[in-house]
Amino acid sequence: MKPDIYDHxxxxxxxxxxxAWEWVVNAGQYHEAKLTDFLDPRQRFILESLVNRAPDVHAVYSGGHPDAERVRAFIAPDYRDLANEDMGMKVLSITSSDQKLGELEHGDYMGSILGLGIKRSKIGDIHVLENGCHAVVSEDISAYLHLNLSQVHRVHVMTELLPLDKLQVSPVTLDTMEITVSSMRLDGIASDAFRISRAKIVVPIKAGRCRVNWKVEEDPSTPLKEGDVISIQGFGRFKVLETGGLTKKGRYRVKVGKYA
Known part of the structure; x- marks a missing residue:
């Protein structure tokens, strides 16, 4: 590993x-192909930047639909045609006759799947629907989930495995709010977004539990900009939607959207 790679x-x-660098080297030097587990957007960025360093390697990415947040990558020598590679994904359809099904949220489905001993990297995007849920999962654990997932947050459920072309995608819903802040600092905006004191929000940030655009951020004074996605473990996730002008008192107008 070249030291300069770490600098970024x-x-x-x-x-x-x-x-990721090992995958790239193996593809370029030893002509090996690699299908990764699901990557978050930051991991995809890292992998793409490393692939771009290798002129004899290329990769394709898929998460089941064009706007997928979590994707799998197929890395191979540049002479290999990747147009029709099998990305090894299935749709786990979760339904129930229980009326409480409509009360279940993204975290409920995620928690129940991970509670079966499944690694997060084996799970792609989870789409909560009116009649249940469609989760994109790695094909190698799909049968296990189909056989063993029988309950989600005390709601008894049924499962079915579907091909990717049957995937139903749920729209991203954001609970928007407008705030005014003295600066665009991470801690100031996050404290207002999560409605807790700045002193309390600084603790998880400095502890490494905050990510800005999926990258760990430990500096509370980091400036945010329009389009940034911020997640803090234990609090949730929000996006900076708009940054407006200044108020008469010199404060910044900011519109944020909290993920449901």
Whole structure:
């Protein structure tokens, strides 16, 4: 591993950088193909940047639909045609006759799937629908989930495995709010978005539990900009939707959207 590669990434990302670089080297030097588990947007960015360093390697990415947040990557020598590669994904359809099904949220489905001993990297996007849920999952664990997932947050459910072309995608819903802040600092905007004091929001940020655009951010004073996605473990996730002008008192107008 060349030291300069590390210069662009957070120290917590180095394990993934090492693995991704190994995939790229194996494809370029040893003509090996690699189908990864699901990557978050930050991991995809890292992998793409490493692939771009290797002129004899290329990759394709898919998460089941064009706007997927989590995707799998297929990495191979540049002479290999990747147009029709099998990305190894299934749709896990979850339904129930219980009227409480409509009360279930994204975290309920995620928690129940992970509670079966499944790694997060085996799960793609989860789409909560009016009549249940469609989860994109790695094909190698799909049969296990189909056989063993029988309950989601005390609601008894039924499952079915579907091909990707049957995937139903749920629209992203955001609970929007307009705030005014003295600066565009991470801690100031996050404290208003989550409605807690700045002193309390600083703790998880400095502890490494905050990500800005899926990258670990430990500096509370980091400036945010329009389009940034911020997640703090234990609090949730929001997006900076708009940054307006200044108020008469010199405060910034900011519109944020909290993910449901």
């Amino acid at each position: 990434f957070h120290r917590d990302e180095r394990d993934f950088v090492d693995r």
